[in-house]
Amino acid sequence: xxxQTPDATPRPCHVRVWHAATSTDQRGEFERRCERWLxxxxxxxxxxxxxxxxxxxxxxxxxxxxxxxxxRNVAPEAIRFGTGRxxxxxxxxxxxxxxPFNIAHxxxxxxxxxxxxxxxxxxxDVESIHRRTSTELAERYFAEPEVRxxxxxxxARQQYFFLRIxxxxxxxxxxxGTGLHTPLADFAFEQIxxxxxxxxxxxxxxxxxKQWSFVCSTPREGFIASAxxxxxxxxxxxxxxxxxxxxxxxxPANRSNVGDEL
Numbered sequence: 501x502x503x504q505t506p507d508a509t510p511r512p513c514h515v516r517v518w519h520a521a522t523s524t525d526q527r528g529e530f531e532r533r534c535e536r537w538l539x540x541x542x543x544x545x546x547x548x549x550x551x552x553x554x555x556x557x558x559x560x561x562x563x564x565x566x567x568x569x570x571x572r573n574v575a576p577e578a579i580r581f582g583t584g585r586x587x588x589x590x591x592x593x594x595x596x597x598x599x600p601f602n603i604a605h606x607x608x609x610x611x612x613x614x615x616x617x618x619x620x621x622x623x624x625d626v627e628s629i630h631r632r633t634s635t636e637l638a639e640r641y642f643a644e645p646e647v648r649x650x651x652x653x654x655x656a657r658q659q660y661f662f663l664r665i666x667x668x669x670x671x672x673x674x675x676x677g678t679g680l681h682t683p684l685a686d687f688a689f690e691q692i693x694x695x696x697x698x699x700x701x702x703x704x705x706x707x708x709x710k711q712w713s714f715v716c717s718t719p720r721e722g723f724i725a726s727a728x729x730x731x732x733x734x735x736x737x738x739x740x741x742x743x744x745x746x747x748x749x750x751x752p753a754n755r756s757n758v759g760d761e762l
Contacts (some may be wrong), residue, residue, distance in 0.1 A: 513738040517613040517624055517727055518568060519719040520745035522560050524553040524607050533554045533749050534563030537576040557605040563588070564612035564745055569597045588677040602674055606631075609723050612745070620710060620736075621730035623675025625667040629722055633662040642669075643688035643702060660724070664716050665689055667726035668697055675728040676708060689714070711737050 523531060535543060537706045542562050549555040566576035574597050582592040591598045600615040635658070638647050641756040646665050653661050668689050673682045688705035697714045701707050709731035719725050719742045729738045 503578075513616050513619050513728055513729060513731055513735055515613055515615045515619065515622055515727055515738060515740045516568075517611055517717075517719070517740060517742050518564055518745040518748075519626075519725075519742060520560050520564060520610050520722065522553065522556040522605075522608060526552060526557070527556065530746065530749065531559050534560050537563045537566045539577065553607050557607075557610055558743075560610045561603040561605055561612060563749075564610065565601055565603055567748060568612055568614045569599055569601060570595065571652045586677055586679050586681055588674065588679075604670075604674070604725070606723070609720055610745075610750055611719070611725060613727055613740075618731075619729060620732055621675040621677075621708070621728075623671040623673070623728040624725065625670035625674060625721055626719070626725040627663050627667055629660065629663060631663060631725055633659050633666075638662055638665075641684045643685045645688045645690070645700075646692070648695075649692055661692060663724045664697075664726070665692060666725055668692075668699075668714055668716065668728070671714070671726040671728035672699065672712075675730055675735070676706070680707070711735060715740050717742055718738065 518532070538546070539561065546555050546558045549558060566579050569579055569591060570576040574594055578594065579597045579606055580592045581589050584590055589603065599617050600619050602613050602623045604611045604624045604626045606626050606628055608628065609626055611624045611626050613622050615622040635650060638650050642665060650658055650661055669684050672687065673679055676682070686701070688700045688702060690698045690700055696714070697716065699712050699714065708730065710732060713729045714726060716724065716726045727740050
């Protein structure tokens, strides 16, 4: 699969990242609406979570994936999921619903990114801007060039840039499907304060012979998110759209950053 037409003219790759606010302290009306798309075993699994916020994230994330991967020929309820080697969710059946996707969540917000079928890999991540961070944590997990970048930033901006780097890293390892089996210091991001951060591989083989694009966004107030896109062959800059999932289910939503280019 690649973003290249038969005449070798690059064509665009599209990724749509849908976001949905979730209740942190109760099973709300929005979560109940999402439950209608889940399989029975998913509902049983959701009810095993002790924290309401975790249950809601599971319900909404799975509902988003089912609704967004379905089409006029495939009902959301008909989709069957499996997992890759390191647990990355993927569609098993039906074939019509097989498409690159990835889910991310934090307290209060869930993302689901869905890419064009000719995109090879996609990963998304999201964090609250209020998450506690520290330079010690960066020194433990980040690559040395990223640590040096953070140290140069004003103290008031270090938390923001820490989360920007963290979500970029998480989006990448989720895209390649290895999770934290891949050390975060094996790759580094450059041009971190730009619209198009660039990855530099410090360990062999991590690029998987793909061309990589990354984008950061603020899908909702109080959150920072990143998307990673990997494709084979020549392609024009991918286009990522951030859209509120509530528009498909019913309920209030905030619109922002629709149409950011990777």
